[in-house]
Amino acid sequence: MKWLLAGMLLLMGACAQLPTIEPMEANRIPAIEMDCRSHFPQGRWQLVHTIRARFYGGRQATFTGVVVLSTHNESIHCVLMTVEGMVLFEAVDDRHSITVKRAFGPFENPDFAQGVMADIRFLFFMPEGGLITAGAINDGTRTCRYQGQGRTIVDLMEPSGGGWAMHQYDAHGKLLRRAVADAVNSQGIASRMGIDAGSGRHAYHLSMDLVESVKLP
16 A cells, blocks of 8 residues: 555656666667567457556455457457456547447546556557667666657666566656556566556556456457
8 A cells, every 4th residue: 555655646746857768789779679579469469357446545446357459450449347247348449539338437437438548558559659769777777768659758667676667758757657567478468567547636556467368360
């Protein structure tokens, strides 16, 4: 709970400049870029997670999340269910628009669909604008900096302690989302992930445990 609250405070107050990246030698950048690329699954996948959510004020909930994603056409089909299997939310994002097929209660808010799809793209899709630079931040952590959607900046980092992390910033350097995860397997999928997003009364934390990953044709 303490690091959840710390994450919320960080997101509410983060308006600093982007961390400085000391560039690597040019001949090392392709290898680093390839390593960063390996953190994102490629192709078409069905991923099932147990999701534990914590919201502002201490509210908590547990869901089952099923996502079918394709890096070929950048599409997402997302379903959120109760642990008993009742569908609470279902939506499709074809990269051009989001279609909500089913939503109950608080999940009916259009902002919820936008936020869910943004979280999924942040976690599983390589930022669309491409690599800006690769190097190390001041503590020596290897970092790939990408241009994201809508003038956002995404830093993908490999801390020396293992696993990986990502931070997403707006055009003014404000932290929008951050994620931490276990090391990915050979297919770019981590067994555990956590994400902090939102700010103030809209801040939330998601802990995601992988139940199943299936490569689809």
